[in-house]
Amino acid sequence: MPGPVPPATGNPYPIIDDVMNSARARINDMVNDTAGDLLVDSAPYAQTYLTNAWSWLQRKCATAGVETFIREITLYGLPARYNNDPANQAWLTWLGSSDGFNQYTLPVLPQDMIFPLSVWRRQTGMMLPFNLMTQAADGLPRIIDCNIYDWRDDGMFFYAALYSQDFQMRYSAYRPPLDITQPTQNVPIMMCEDCLGARVAFEFANARGSAGAPGLKAWADEAFDTIRLGNTRRRERRSLRRIPYNRRNQGRGNNAFPYIGS
Numbered sequence: 001m002p003g004p005v006p007p008a009t010g011n012p013y014p015i016i017d018d019v020m021n022s023a024r025a026r027i028n029d030m031v032n033d034t035a036g037d038l039l040v041d042s043a044p045y046a047q048t049y050l051t052n053a054w055s056w057l058q059r060k061c062a063t064a065g066v067e068t069f070i071r072e073i074t075l076y077g078l079p080a081r082y083n084n085d086p087a088n089q090a091w092l093t094w095l096g097s098s099d100g101f102n103q104y105t106l107p108v109l110p111q112d113m114i115f116p117l118s119v120w121r122r123q124t125g126m127m128l129p130f131n132l133m134t135q136a137a138d139g140l141p142r143i144i145d146c147n148i149y150d151w152r153d154d155g156m157f158f159y160a161a162l163y164s165q166d167f168q169m170r171y172s173a174y175r176p177p178l179d180i181t182q183p184t185q186n187v188p189i190m191m192c193e194d195c196l197g198a199r200v201a202f203e204f205a206n207a208r209g210s211a212g213a214p215g216l217k218a219w220a221d222e223a224f225d226t227i228r229l230g231n232t233r234r235r236e237r238r239s240l241r242r243i244p245y246n247r248r249n250q251g252r253g254n255n256a257f258p259y260i261g262s
Helices: 016-026 046-064 193-207 213-235
Strands: 070-078 090-092 113-123 148-152 155-158 165-173
Touching: 016 046, 016 193, 046 113, 046 193, 046 213, 070 090, 113 148, 193 213
Parallel strands: none
Antiparallel strands: 070 165, 090 155, 113 165, 148 155
16 A cells, blocks of 8 residues: 655745746846846845835735735733723824823734734633724724724724723734845745746836836736735635536637636
């Protein structure tokens, strides 16, 4: 009988070298050497192009809700409400928090947060279920409602409760910058070398006023759709079943097995 499947010896992430090689191939900078003649890792501008492209990809992922960059955290001990005046809004930022009047150094927002996706609250120390909060569409109401928060000025504003609270937050997060001097460093998103490499190539071509820059930008945008698509299908609860191959589908070429939604 066959033995057990051996454990994985690596991970599915590409490395920085894969991304840069993809970029060099797109600008035809591999004629003499795969390391390039112009877009070489040691060039002063190469790190800036890679950083810009990585930031662009993370912003795209955050907007599309791609799960790779989603994290959760529980913040304990948000202070109780200072008074019952709705003019005093509590807040939570990267620098500290407030009860609507006094300021505190802790708790703070996660330092890698881009923006919150969902927020839940409960009374501190009670080990009760968390209750989902609602994000305000047009600012906080002018009456005290502790179940609503407003995300503005890169901070969370809300009415504190009469008791100390714990917040549980699901949020879009930034990942650390990529270091081009570490070519074997993982890029922590699967199958991104096509998209990210095209964006690095666009940064390079656009800085030189190349006529091909718009095409590279479009290439990067189109390649991003392959990253976004699986997430979109999951969020819309679509089926990933394939149309079975039968006589009705013969002669349809590449469309013989299209994905369908339920």
